[in-house]
Amino acid sequence: MSELKTVTKPATSVAPPATSVVARLRWPLIATAAVVLLACAAPFQLVPFHTFQLAMAMVYAVTLLGLNLLVGHTGQISLGHGAFFAVGAYTAAIAMERWDTPYFATIPLAAAVTFALGFALGIPALRLRGLYLALVTLAIAIFLVPLLKRFDGLTGGSMGLTVTKPVPPAWTGLAEDQWxxxxxxxxxxxxFVLVAGMLRSRVGRALHAVRDNEIAAEVLGVNLAHYKTLAFAWSALLAGVAGCVYTWVIAFVSPDSFAVTLSVTLLAGLVVGGLGTTWGPVLGGLFVMFVPSFAQDVNQAAPGVIFGLLIIAVMYLAPTGLAGLVTQWSQWLGHRVRKGKNHAH
Structure with a gap:
């Protein structure tokens, strides 16, 4: 009787086909390139006011990018990012108006000031988390406005500061709003390129570990104090850079432009756009820019009511934010396309 021999093949790890990896990377890159190309063409097709609105939406998107780094990727709540935004705006305005600093030089200046401020705030924030941290950051946003009004010799007080808008170089052939x-x-x-590189590095993995489970992250050797303060500092830096560009675009800063409602609106815009997502800050910036003005047009007596109802509606229809909704739609569309191809074959 012949013996039956069972031949066991050695287990081998099957690497994903290179084509599938390329396909996964191709569509996000194509989508990003398409968005950038459309953004480059937009100012040549729109009237100056709409060009200004899109510029402001991008300013808010950079602010939300910093807030997303802190809240979405590190898990720390901040209700005071309007304060960092204001510090960057006032740093640029004071440097341009009082010290005749070239406007390009105000970006590194605003970045350095807000980075130091965010790092300083991150140190005491190490002992706080959750609602306690949110209250501390909210307090900063509350007392900043009267503080700006008090030092009128430097900040212009309640009247604010008016600066000269950057003039486009003659060789560009661009109008002021386009420049x-x-x-x-x-x-x-x-x-966005800077933050994307950071999140793909060791720093990004550490921030995600802190967000998911602080105790487990510490056991694995993640220095919680270092990465929490780093997240605060980089988040504040991005808000400060956005505030600097805000000063260029608006050419005017005043304390009332940075009331505590700005910080609340920024956080709401990030949640609506999508926490911890790539496109969330962009969609949130568009939301922060256009929805309040839309609410004002619908009901001038109570725009806050319309704004609040719109937030509730978006959260009901898209619990993971607009970016999550777009992802679901794209996955559904891709599934339908693949299904159609299979039926065709």
Whole structure:
């Protein structure tokens, strides 16, 4: 009787086909390139006011990018990012108006000031978390406005400061609104590239570990104090850079422009856009820019009511934010396309 021999093949790890990896990377890159190309063409097709609105949406997107780094990727709540935004705006305005600083030099200045401020705030925030941390950051946003009004010799007090808008170089052939738009666009693209590189590095993995489970992250050797303060500092830096570009675009700063409602609106915009997502800050920036003005047009007596109802509606229809909704739609569409191809074959 012949013996039956069972031949066991050695287990081998099957690597995903290179084509599938390329396919996964191709569509996000194509979508990103398409968005950038549309953004480059927009100021040549729109009237100046709409160009200004899109520039402001990009300014808010950079602010939300910093807030997303702190809240979405590190898990720390902040209700005071309007304060960092204001510090960056006032740093640029004071440097341009009082010290005749070239406007390009105000970006590193605003970045350095807000980075130091965020790092300083991150140290005491190490002992706080959750609602306690949110209250501390909210307190900063509350007392900043009267503080700006008090030092009127430097900040212009309640009247604020008016600065000269950056003039486009003659060789560009651009109008003033188009030049400011492209300054905002370049700042936005560079900020997103910087944060994307950070999140793909060891720093990004550490921030995600802190967000998911602080105790487990510490056991694995993550220095909680270092990465929490780093997240605060980089988040504040991005808000400060956005505030600097805001000063270029608006050419005016006043304390009332940075009331505590700005910080609340920024956090709401980030949640609506999508926490911890790539496109969340962009969609949130568009939401922060256009929805309040839409609410004002619908009901001038109570725009806050319309704004609040719109937030509730978006959260009901898209619990993971607009970016999550777009992802679900794209996955559904891709599934339908693949299903159609299979039926065709």
């Amino acid at each position: 400011l738009y492209f300054l905002a666009l370049v700042t936005t693209v560079l900020s």
